[in-house]
Amino acid sequence: MNHRYLPMTEQDKKEMLDVIGVKTVDELFSDIPEKVRFQGELKIKQAKSETALTRELMLMAGKNADTKQYISFLGAGVYDHFSPTIVDHVISRSEFYTAYTPYQPEISQGELQAIFEYQTMISELTGMEVANSSMYDGGTSFAEAAMLAAGQTRRKKVLVSEAVNPESRAVLATYAAGQQVEVVTIPQKNGVTDTDALKELLTTDVAAVMVQYPNFFGQIERLDKIQELTHGSKSMFVVSSNPLSLGALTPPGQFGADIVVGDAQPFGLPQAFGGPHCGYFAVTKKLMRKVPGRLVGETTDDEGQRGYVLTLQAREQHIRRDKATSNICSNQALNALAASVAMTALGKNGIQEIAAQNFQKSHYAKQQLKSAGVLIVDEGYTFNEFVIQLNRPVKEVNQLLLQKGIIGGYDLGRDFQDRENQMLIAVTEQRTKEDIDIFVKELSVYA
């Protein structure tokens, strides 16, 4: 058959079969037992031309309400942020996206150096000494952090704040079940981790205390107090953090975190219906050799020229097999590159400005909603998200908002029984004053 992805001609095929010494391609499959050989044709859709297929898929995409056309106030772990145009241009360089893991450093210096730079940026933002080359996403990074802590402390219990993203907690529960690690929830009180409850739960068999900063309800957890309690029982302090917030917030590293994880999606990565995003994983130097995933390190070649290689590979599955620190192989390298470009474009000043704008705009929205008579739940210090109380189901309100071209906030009643009719709202730098004012007006009806 002729297909644009299949360059062999009939003549090529004939010459090749001659070299092999067989008459037909079928003979090459003769080692597949008759009983399992697939007969007939796969019952899947027939091939379409480029034009016909892109038309069909464009229509399919058109059925979705996208945030280029709708005004979104939905966050809960995935955000609509400014993405510099150059991000997509860089990651569209096919030398990057059609390469694989840089196992041959001499012809992969570009990728290796880009990742080395990414590791540096994540270290800077989190205030940690070492960052790896990426994980799948924030949720699996969070789970892997618990596994690292359990392995390192040889303890089999982790305490996780109820104010951590429910998706991350759910992923952790699955990983923990695999490795017989017990997960105990630290209740939240008024939208923050209940430190009195933590004190009660914090016994000497706890491998890690795990919180989110800013937490799922948008609140700024008192990392200073939680750290003191955690290290008091020689447990590890794990913080999941929105890295964009760290342009304004004191980084977890400065509060003594042992492991900082999260998702770099706010930096240049489209929401993409939940993935692919880009988990990050940062640790203290002490834990450097226990990190899951790939690490890029600086070295020199035989003439003393600076270069980069994958390093400390004795941790990894292709060397250590069943004794590896994790089973991760493919990571999110291209998305780490995208995040690097976005972080580079923002730079030292932009990261502060964008974080500050998130603070300011969500604060404005909060004040306006309050003035419009909407109840703000869990009054406290928040970054770019906060919780409001409505007088009817969030799902219902969101359906009505969609008709007005607005994607409303997250329905907290889905995960928290005592938070019925509560909506988690995200206000990023993308929302203008006008967007916010319209949103407030619409919501005031349901106060």
Added chain:
Amino acid sequence: MHKKDQPLIFELSKKGRTGYSLTSLDVPEVDLALLAPEGFIRKDAPELPEVAELDIMRHYTALSKRNHGVDSGFYPLGSCTMKYNPKVNEAVARYAGFAHIHPLQEASSVQGAMELMYDLQEHLIEITGMDEVTLQPAAGAHGEWTGLMMIRAYHEAKGDFNRTKVIVPDSAHGTNPASATVAGFETITVKSNEAGLVDLDDLKRVVGEDTAALMLTNPNTLGLFEENILEMAAIIHEAGGKLYYDGANLNAVLSKARPGDMGFDVVHLNLHKTFTGPHGGGGPGSGPVGVKKDLIPFLPKPILVKNGEQYEFDYNRPDSIGRVKPFYGNFGINVRAYTYIRTMGPDGLKAVSEYAVLNANYMMRRLAPHFDLPFDRHCKHEFVLSGKRQKKLGVRTLDIAKRLLDFGYHPPTIYFPLNVEECMMIEPTETESKETLDSFIDAMIQIAKEVEDTPEVVQEAPHTTIIGRLDETKAARQPVLRYMKKEAVKI
């Protein structure tokens, strides 16, 4: 090529330069100190670079030129299926209706995305011969772990808590035993025989009442079809275990033999290998998992269901192993794979495997006189050579790989599988032309001659790359994992 260092982006930074444009704040500004507890507003700004937009583009363009991808040249990296990444896939994944939708939007506002996922699942079910598919796992290894967790849940649901062992062949990918550990199992290795296939007697020896599963890649990592697959399936199933299919090598058998028909109970696919999701310099991938009926209750939740014309996520799955990833998988990669499958159709996918296998056999036969061929039989989509003969002359497989760089090729996978000495694992894929294969073969033959005549040329390779062989020992002994600003010299 001229050897030249590319400065780090941090070294290009100059105080006062800007690479971004944000809309000015249009709401009343409040002192940040009032919006956070005391001590929680950052004092020292993160040291991100300060560079202008053109500097950024030149920097990353320079880096891209220091990188080899499939679009740069031949990339016969065995086991990774480095085929062409179609550009239309990239375009479709960037449609606003796919790229800019939030995973927690009302289902009514993302019906198109759910339709695509559902139809992709249907296609993968038919291609693999399984009964149900989840798109949630993020990559191959993640799919392995997901599958093993489901197998564990299956045994435990039957009250059987003694199945603590997972059997893997000695030729298995490293992720197999690593995933088994993460899923809480112990790994048992089964030997390969002289023919490069799983040794049935050894399998019978290691299988037992404690066997949870056998993980198998078929064709295996030597590129050989495990022709005793039905006997193996019977051995495992009679012992009460489950059969797990590592889909890394599915490119060899599309429309030729389906895992579901071979007796496999669980399958993971690597959409970034077989179905052209780009490898991205190491990811993101996508690792959907397919299962047979009796494992359906244990699939990660939510499950995508179709009620009449409406798509919905079903979270009410009491026996599910839970979530393995936030949301619904690497949707963006799944869009690319779906676009590819729809571009190929049933005839196209069949032709993919036929050409992948034809190309590998052709290369194998032409290279066989010049290197050792450990398994002299038809291969599938890849084959292994051994550099034993060259090693006797003082040239290692690593040297041969480095010499290939001088010819503009990415070398094959080397020193894997572990059961072949001085191994080279070559996978051409179906998207390469005969001319490309011939040029590569010629280069390999020339290198084999050099090993005999001028071994130092190979031992000291590469000669033309922008950097020489790097000191990996130094990198590991004195790890430098980030850039540190050089302290200004105090006068």
